[in-house]
Amino acid sequence: MMRQYELVERVQRYKPDVNEALLNKAYVYAMQKHGHQKRASGDPYFSHPLEVAAILTEMHMDEATIAVALLHDTIEDTTATRAEIDELFGPEMGKLVEGLTKLKKLDLVSKKAEQAENLRKLLLAISEDIRVLLVKLADRLHNMRTLDHMPESKRLRIAEETMDIYAPLAGRMGMQGMREELEEIAFRYINPEAYRAVTARLAEIFERNKGVLQEIETALSGLFEKHTIKASVKSRQKKPWSVFRKMEAKALSFEQLSDIFGFRVVVDSVDDCYRALGAIHTTWSMVPGRFKDYISTPKQNDYRSIHTTIVGPSRQRVELQIRTKEMNKIAEYGVAAHSIYKDTGGKMNGAGHAISK
Structure with a gap:
């Protein structure tokens, strides 16, 4: 204790x-x-x-x-x-x-x-x-x-x-x-049965794709280094509940899911977010209809990030999130990461407005 x-x-x-x-x-x-x-x-x-x-x-x-x-x-x-x-x-x-x-x-x-x-x-x-x-x-x-x-x-x-x-x-x-x-x-x-099944399948897919994920991470890191963009690149895997919910809602099989894995790119500034995006889109093809700019238009809960999907170096779809360190902190901790609630004595105006709707 x-x-x-x-x-x-x-x-x-x-x-x-x-x-x-x-x-x-x-x-x-x-x-x-x-x-x-x-x-x-x-x-x-x-x-x-x-x-x-x-x-x-x-x-x-x-x-x-x-x-x-x-x-x-x-x-x-x-x-x-x-x-x-x-x-x-x-x-x-x-x-x-x-x-x-x-x-x-x-x-x-x-x-x-x-x-x-x-x-x-x-x-x-x-x-x-x-x-x-x-x-x-x-x-x-x-x-x-x-x-x-x-x-x-x-x-x-x-x-x-x-x-x-x-x-x-x-x-x-x-x-x-x-x-x-x-x-x-x-x-x-x-x-519990579905949880075990999805978790086991995700582990199996991850093991099978470890080499490809490393290849993509290396390619992205090299690209940013070439463009003098200081960036942290990490692969991320969808959680079992997120995968199960999508499969149920859209009647999809595991084989039909295209976004089990993705990458998060964290940079120092908003300008670097767009520079990183430009470097990515000039190097690999963008998947139509899969681009969202939550930096210029944040979500109600103040989530900010750029989402895009590309056809990666091994010809597979790669889902990317690009954000600053501060945006990453807010994405993780939400209103708890804001000073706004502290400045108002904890009252739910400002940061609390979106969640009260």
Whole structure:
């Protein structure tokens, strides 16, 4: 279990002027309040809020949000009260912890897509401070990572709830990394047979295409070096749920899928994005109808990137994403990567506008 100083050190790596006193105080208070409580796994209950806090440090959240993560179950599951938290940590912290308690009490069992959409809107409506949703999503992610320890009767319900509500919510907030992980874990429990089959087939295809992928990566890196464009080139493989969903929706077989693999090109500037695109299109043929410029026209959740598909060096289709480092960060962490919510005290204007629709 992570110790106090380790948590502080994690935050210090990206926020040198961290409020150590706040983190230490929240750590000790939550640990004492949860006392000898245990998780279904048998681990100390405090390990859960601590893991939620750790997830938020990966997203470079501020110490107030991380302190709320440490405290998020205290009102619901211990003798702590809103008044006590207000007194010890201030009314703003108390309001955030109480907001999480209210979310926990919601009946989130969803059977229909329409009902799930209404519940997503409800979550957004009562979470006027976006930090509440960020902590809630981190809380759900850790609970999904430890779902094996839950009674079998509850696993399917929790997985369906995650697929219907929390994964789409993470996507709407632009947090693609979290959305994908939530979907993959949920898929594993909702349809284990399909999950195993798709995962095994993807592994087999990857093994068969390793040489080709390396050839394309080398060709792209050489092209950018020739044009003096500093770029990171990495292959990426579609996730099992994404592949399964596409096969089901379009009635496709594995053999008919043309975009299982792709490449992500990360550069330093917007100008370099277009220079890289120009170098690619003058070297290889572009596949018609497969170009999208989300830099000039960002998605509602502020996702920005250039998407294109070419006929690559080995005559196969190659799907490419071209973006800057900052765009890559926002694609991974969404609104959590923005300073906008911090500048407004966590209020859901600006970055929260798109996800409230």
